Amino acid sequence: MKLVVLGAAGRMGRTLVKVISETEGASLHAALERDGSPALGSDAGLLAGIGEIGVTVTGDIDTALEGAAGIVDFTAPAVSVHIAKRAAERRLVHVIGTTGFEAEADAEIAAAAENGATIVKSGNMSLGVNLLAVLVEQAARALGPDAFDIEVLEMHHRHKVDAPSGTAFLLGEAAAKGRGIALADHSVRVRDGITGAREAGTIGFATLRGGSVVGEHSVILAGEGERIELSHAAGDRTIFARGAIKAALWAWEKPAGLYSMRDVLGLSG
Numbered sequence: 001m002k003l004v005v006l007g008a009a010g011r012m013g014r015t016l017v018k019v020i021s022e023t024e025g026a027s028l029h030a031a032l033e034r035d036g037s038p039a040l041g042s043d044a045g046l047l048a049g050i051g052e053i054g055v056t057v058t059g060d061i062d063t064a065l066e067g068a069a070g071i072v073d074f075t076a077p078a079v080s081v082h083i084a085k086r087a088a089e090r091r092l093v094h095v096i097g098t099t100g101f102e103a104e105a106d107a108e109i110a111a112a113a114e115n116g117a118t119i120v121k122s123g124n125m126s127l128g129v130n131l132l133a134v135l136v137e138q139a140a141r142a143l144g145p146d147a148f149d150i151e152v153l154e155m156h157h158r159h160k161v162d163a164p165s166g167t168a169f170l171l172g173e174a175a176a177k178g179r180g181i182a183l184a185d186h187s188v189r190v191r192d193g194i195t196g197a198r199e200a201g202t203i204g205f206a207t208l209r210g211g212s213v214v215g216e217h218s219v220i221l222a223g224e225g226e227r228i229e230l231s232h233a234a235g236d237r238t239i240f241a242r243g244a245i246k247a248a249l250w251a252w253e254k255p256a257g258l259y260s261m262r263d264v265l266g267l268s269g
């Protein structure tokens with residue numbers, strides 16, 4: 001499967017280039033960066049630390065997409081929305097790992113999937129986090145809001161630009177699904193000052209940033225006299241890249257539509 005890596009000079013882009021080179025059935029068709037990026041003209045393999053591979057980082061999206069089967073995209077919300085439309089025009093697979101989407105942007109991605117793109121989108125592409133989400137859903141279903149409060153805690157590296165993380169929302173959505181409520185109506189994303197006592201049934205978020213932390217998430221279910229913590233720690237970005245390439249290969253044979261990593265991993269139930 002010929003894949004285009006968008007944001008090829010980024011932290012995830014470099015990891016994707018390396019993982020593609022190690023994955024049977026996948027090949028790097030093109031490596032894209034934004035206009036004006038200092039990485040333009042560099043060999044994508046050299047950037048990824050795997051030696052020269054003969055694929056030069058380009059800003060020319062039309063040429064890059066010519067002959068490609070799929071795009072793997074870990075960039076920024078506005079970029080991903082634009083590329084989803086291009087994927088729809090060309091009937092391509094579009095794997096979106098980007099996080100930080102507002103509801104309007106999510107709706108545009110869904111529209112692109114209705115118009116011909118085969119999109120797999122997830123705030124976290126790792127097997128471990130998607131399994132964790134299943135466990136969180138079960139725990140939230142079993143432990144009702146009168147007895148247990150749910151808090152989602154996350155920590156990431158100092159460069160991360162969105163908060164709470166895409167994974168935190170994914171886990172919050174899983175908890176809300178378990179409780180049969182809409183996350184948007186029950187989430188508390190920030191606390192500051194005299195907040196008053198905690199409102200029963202809400203799902204709280206707490207965000208930490210610092211250093212080089214790849215990604216750590218905990219869902220805490222706190223009751224009177226007992227507390228359950230369900231956690232995941234990412235040691236390396238390879239887990240996200242492997243999941244994204246697996247998603248691309250899985251989506252290749254699928255009809256256009258919007259899919260999640262739970263679909264890819266067979267965890268949808």
Ligand SMILES: NC(=O)C1=CN([C@@H]2O[C@H](COP(=O)(O)OP(=O)(O)OC[C@H]3O[C@@H](n4cnc5c(N)ncnc54)[C@H](OP(=O)(O)O)[C@@H]3O)[C@@H](O)[C@H]2O)C=CC1
Pocket residue numbers: 006007008009010011012013032033034035037038074075076079096097098099100122123124125126162166240
């Ligand atoms: N779903 C998941 O499993 C994971 C999701 N992520 C998410 O992926 C995203 C990227 O993370 P990360 O790799 O750490 O970030 P980086 O900033 O390291 O990488 C993003 C790259 O995209 C480039 N870029 C920006 N605009 C364009 C454009 N128009 N065309 C092509 N490339 C462009 C950036 O270039 P420049 O810097 O020059 O602007 C940069 O090289 C974030 O939203 C993050 O949350 C990260 C890890 C796992």
Ligand SMILES: O=C(O)C1=N[C@H](C(=O)O)C[C@H](O)C1
Pocket residue numbers: 099123124156160164165166167168214215216
């Ligand atoms: O920006 C990151 O680095 C990560 N982003 C994703 C998120 O927002 O949850 C996934 C992972 O935790 C790393």
